[in-house]
Amino acid sequence: MPDIVRIAPSVLSADLGRLAEQLDQLERGGADWIHVDVMDGRFVPNLTFGALLIGALRRMTDLPLDVHLMVVEPERYIEPFLEAGASVFTFHPEATVHVQRHLAAVREVGMRAGLALNPGTPLAAAEEVVDDLDLLLIMSVNPGYGGQSYLPSATAKIQRARAMLDRHESGALLEVDGGVSPDTIAAARSAGADTFVAGSAIFSAPDPAARIGELRDRCKAGVSV
Ligand code: DX5
Ligand code: ZN
Numbered sequence: 001m002p003d004i005v006r007i008a009p010s011v012l013s014a015d016l017g018r019l020a021e022q023l024d025q026l027e028r029g030g031a032d033w034i035h036v037d038v039m040d041g042r043f044v045p046n047l048t049f050g051a052l053l054i055g056a057l058r059r060m061t062d063l064p065l066d067v068h069l070m071v072v073e074p075e076r077y078i079e080p081f082l083e084a085g086a087s088v089f090t091f092h093p094e095a096t097v098h099v100q101r102h103l104a105a106v107r108e109v110g111m112r113a114g115l116a117l118n119p120g121t122p123l124a125a126a127e128e129v130v131d132d133l134d135l136l137l138i139m140s141v142n143p144g145y146g147g148q149s150y151l152p153s154a155t156a157k158i159q160r161a162r163a164m165l166d167r168h169e170s171g172a173l174l175e176v177d178g179g180v181s182p183d184t185i186a187a188a189r190s191a192g193a194d195t196f197v198a199g200s201a202i203f204s205a206p207d208p209a210a211r212i213g214e215l216r217d218r219c220k221a222g223v224s225v
Contacts, residue, residue, distance in 0.1 A: 001162065001192050005219045006173070007212050008033040008066050010199035011057070012048065013146045022208070023061050029209030030216070033066040033088070035177070035197045037146075040071035043095050044144035051077070051084040058085030066197075068116060068177065070143045071095060075102045082109050090114030090137050090175075093125045103132035114175070118142060119151055127164055133172040135195070136161055140188070141178030146199040150179030155187045162192025182211075182218050189219040 009031050014022045026034065036054060041047040057065055064087035069077060074091035075098075081089060089111045093099045099115070106113040114135035115126050119142055126136050138161055140154035158176060165172055175195035176188045185196055198215060205211035 001194065004194060005189065005216055006032040006175075006195040007215055008035040008175070008195060008197045009202045009208070009212065010035040010037055010146065010177075010197050011053075012037040013199035013203040015203070019056075020060055022203070023057070025209045026202075026212065027061065027063065029212035031063060031212055033064045033195075034061060035066045035068060035199075036086075037143075037199075038067060038069045038071055038077070039144065043072050043092065044070045046144050051080040054081055054084035054086055064088065066090070066175075068114075068137065068197075069095075070116075075105065078102070078105055078109060078111075082111055086111055088112040088114055088135060090116050090135060092116050092118065092121075092143075094118060094121060099125075100129045100132055103129055107132070107134070114173075116143075116177070117157075119153065119157075123157065123160055123164055126161070127168075130165070130168045130170050130172070133170065135173040135175055136165065137175040137177055138193070139178055140176050140180070140184075143178070148179055150181070150184040150188075154178075155191045158188055158191035158193050180215070182214055185215050185218045186221055 039048040066088040067086040103113040112134035116137035141148040176193040177197035180198040181201035
């Protein structure tokens with residue numbers, strides 16, 4: 001399991017009216033990536049951001065932008081999001097037909113290619129394209145909203161994902177998204193995740209910068225799973 005832990009605060013839970021100030025706090029707290037949740041009101045009920053916000057974030061921070069597309073036909077956004085400044089482009093296999101082709105296209109233009117699996121989606125969907133992955137995202141909630149509770153079944157799925165990636169000698173990062181908090185992060189880390197998205201746990205904290213450090217510390221503590 002990779003030693004490096006990445007914390008990726010999700011701007012879905014940020015106060016957009018104070019975005020520049022909140023980004024400063026995240027940078028001060030040692031955030032590694034900024035997670036951007038793109039929702040289209042079709043793949044998930046909620047409607048959020050697009051290339052305009054990605055571009056605005058790109059001008060406000062040098063941190064990599066970890067863009068998570070919860071949209072149908074994500075391939076339509078490869079070029080616009082690249083131009084806006086996305087670093088990681090992660091989409092759902094449930095949302096498109098030609099998953100392998102689109103992963104290859106994302107890499108081809110120079111972004112990291114990620115695949116995100118809903119709680120009900122088998123790991124096999126990722127194993128079929130493992131050589132095309134720079135990142136595998138295990139959803140620990142059903143996507144669509146921030147502030148949901150971590151599904152306990154995610155921990156065993158992360159363990160299986162870790163074993164699958166290791167079996168294929170894949171260098172893909174293993175990310176977890178949904179309900180990640182000081183109470184749940186150690187289980188996900190012990191199961192083999194290395195990259196952690198957190199929205200409400202960071203932005204609802206009295207000191208978001210300190211909360212990032214706390215999440216990182218809880219990873220070191222670990223738990224047996
Ligand atoms: C959920 C999104 C998440 C969300 C996580 O559909 O993909 O990235 O921002 O929020 P929390 O950490 O509050 O569960
Ligand atoms: Zn997300």
